[in-house]
Amino acid sequence: MNFLIITHVKHKLKDDHYYGYGPYVKEMNIWNAHVDHVEVVGHKIDEEITRIDLPYTSKVRFTEIPQISLTSLKAIFTSFFYTPIVFFKIIGAIRRADHIHLRCPGNIGLLGCIAQIFFPKKKKTAKYAGNWDPKAKQPRSYRLQKWILQNTFLTKNISVLAYGDWPDQSKNIVSFFTATYRKEQIPEIKKSTYSMPFHIMFVGSLVPGKRPMYALEFVKTCFDQGIDVKIDFYGEGNQRPLLEKYIQDHQLQEVAVLHGNQTTETVQEAYKKSHFLLLPSKSEGWPKVVAEAMFWGVIPIVTPISCVSWMLGEGSRGILMNLNLESDVTAFAKAIKTPEILQKMTVEGQEWSHQYTLDTFESSIKELL
Numbered sequence: 611m612n613f614l615i616i617t618h619v620k621h622k623l624k625d626d627h628y629y630g631y632g633p634y635v636k637e638m639n640i641w642n643a644h645v646d647h648v649e650v651v652g653h654k655i656d657e658e659i660t661r662i663d664l665p666y667t668s669k670v671r672f673t674e675i676p677q678i679s680l681t682s683l684k685a686i687f688t689s690f691f692y693t694p695i696v697f698f699k700i701i702g703a704i705r706r707a708d709h710i711h712l713r714c715p716g717n718i719g720l721l722g723c724i725a726q727i728f729f730p731k732k733k734k735t736a737k738y739a740g741n742w743d744p745k746a747k748q749p750r751s752y753r754l755q756k757w758i759l760q761n762t763f764l765t766k767n768i769s770v771l772a773y774g775d776w777p778d779q780s781k782n783i784v785s786f787f788t789a790t791y792r793k794e795q796i797p798e799i800k801k802s803t804y805s806m807p808f809h810i811m812f813v814g815s816l817v818p819g820k821r822p823m824y825a826l827e828f829v830k831t832c833f834d835q836g837i838d839v840k841i842d843f844y845g846e847g848n849q850r851p852l853l854e855k856y857i858q859d860h861q862l863q864e865v866a867v868l869h870g871n872q873t874t875e876t877v878q879e880a881y882k883k884s885h886f887l888l889l890p891s892k893s894e895g896w897p898k899v900v901a902e903a904m905f906w907g908v909i910p911i912v913t914p915i916s917c918v919s920w921m922l923g924e925g926s927r928g929i930l931m932n933l934n935l936e937s938d939v940t941a942f943a944k945a946i947k948t949p950e951i952l953q954k955m956t957v958e959g960q961e962w963s964h965q966y967t968l969d970t971f972e973s974s975i976k977e978l979l
Contacts, residue, residue, distance in 0.1 A: 611979070613645035614707035616700060618716030621654045621672065627665040628654075628672055632874070633898060634713075635664040637788060640972050641711065642668040644979050651703050652718070653677045662846075662871045675699050678717040693721070700725045704732065709979065712736040714759070715752040723758040723765075730766035735978050737786075739895045741916040742772035746893075759783075769978055773896035774917030784978075789971040790874075790902050796964050799957055800907025802885060804949040806838035809884045811908065813877060813899040814891070816847030816868075821890040823849060824933065826856055826866055828888065831939045833865055837946070841888065843868045844877050881906035885952075890931055891915060901966060904928070904959035909952060911942065927959040 615638060622629045628650065629635070642648045649671040676692040700721055704710055710732055712722045719736075726734055736759050740752060748756075759770045760780040771786035772779075810829060814820040822843060829841045843853070843866070850868060857866050869876075881887075887903035887910045900910045900921055910928035912918050922928035929945060931938045945952060 611645045612647045612649065612706055612708045613642065613711065613979075614703050614709065615641075615648065615650045615652075615711050615713065616703070616718060616722035617650065617652045617713040618718040619652060619713065620677075621650070621652050622657055622659055622663060623654060623672075624659055624665075628670055629659050629663040629665045632662050632664040635666060639664075639667045640968070641975055641979070642666065642670075644976055645709070647671070649673060649703055649706065651675060651700055651722075660871060661873055673699055673703050675718070678721070689717075697721050697725060701728070704729055708733065710734040712759075714738045714755050715740045715748075717751065720751050720755050723755050726768075727758070727764050732767065734765075734768040736768060736770045738770060738772045741893055741895055742774055742776060742783075743916055744776060744778075746916070748893075771978075774920055786896075786974070787966050787971070788896050788898055788901075789966045789968045790898060791905055791967060793967045793969045796967070797906065797960075799960055801953065802907060802956055804885065804946060804952045808837070808839045808886060808946065810839055810841040810886045810888050810911075811880055811884045811903070812841060812843045812845070812888050813902075814845045814889060816843065816845050816849045816853060818849065819892045820845075820847075821892060821933075822847070822853060823856065824890045824935070825888045826853055826862075827935060828890070828938060828942075829865060830860060830862060831935055832942065833862075835939065835943065837943060839865065841866050842880060842884075844870075844872050844880065846871045877902075878906070881908055884908050886911055889913070890933060894918060897921075900928075901963050904963035907956045907960050909955050909959065911938075921962075923958065923962070927955055927962055929955075 619630045619634050648668050651673045654674045675696045678689045678692060678696060704725055710726055712719055714736055758764055760783055762780050762782060768782050769784050770782050771784050775785045812822055812825045816822045829839050832839045857863060881903060887908050889912045891913055894916045900912055903910050911931060914930045
């Protein structure tokens with residue numbers, strides 16, 4: 611089988627191996643292990659390999675395309691000329707493929723969605739890694755991708771993998787998940803001692819969409835109210851200088867630590883030592899870090915976006931935030947006064963997350979292929 615991946619993920623080349631964003635590559639390596647040949651249509655950048663990058667374990671044919679971006683007038687202007695080139699490169703790759711795999715949402719995913727319409731007999735899957743909630747406010751291009759993918763007249767012979775279980779979906783939409791750990795890694799049910807100091811984690815990019823500054827303000831407010839908390843940030847992004855300044859201005863060096871991008875093993879050890887995960891994101895698909903946290907017995911404190919409320923059992927497996935600092939801190943302060951409820955959340959979170967292992971994930975992918 612010739613397996614084609616159409617993706618917006620940026621790739622790096624080192625020693626004849628292509629690298630990409632670790633969680634994405636780790637997932638694609640599972641798909642690639644069950645096919646004969648892999649072709650990737652994507653953008654290549656000349657940057658150093660970082661801790662967050664991983665290589666494809668299968669040999670891939672890489673079809674390089676220019677970057678399509680709409681973030682500035684200059685980018686829009688150049689993308690106008692690049693788009694036909696990218697589109698026809700995608701068409702050429704689809705002709706060579708037996709199975710088309712679209713990674714959405716994204717600009718390249720949108721072009722892939724349009725291109726696949728002309729190949730109704732080809733087998734396809736699409737992984738929509740964003741928020742599939744029909745009521746969510748999203749960019750026009752995201753809504754267009756969702757419309758094309760679930761339109762059974764335009765899009766044939768496809769399984770669209772979406773996070774969450776939403777009503778009134780077309781027959782080609784498959785409620786899906788993602789996973790990090792194998793079945794043999796399932797630990798014993800954790801029984802935490804919920805007493806101060808409380809250890810909190812933030813795992814994700816330090817960018818506005820993840821709201822790391824809100825997480826820092828949340829911890830500072832807790833600390834000011836006499837709650838002994840510490841927070842460890844794992845991730846990098848353009849808001850790091852802002853966080854560093856806030857920590858320095860408010861003398862929070864003993865309360866908040868920025869670790870930057872770390873290996874999977876380092877983050878895993880941090881999960882084992884933490885009480886809570888704090889993730890006040892603006893948007894998510896399936897927030898993998900939430901499932902990872904619950905796998906190790908960490909209680910998520912998260913915004914109720916996408917399928918998060920479902921993941922948290924509407925609040926029985928974690929704490930849902932409303933992004934009002936005063937009320938969120940009040941809810942947290944109330945929760946830590948009842949350790950037996952926190953322990954119940956820990957147990958239920960582990961029991962739920964232990965269903966979603968890489969073994970189950972791989973079995974599902976085999977069926978799709």
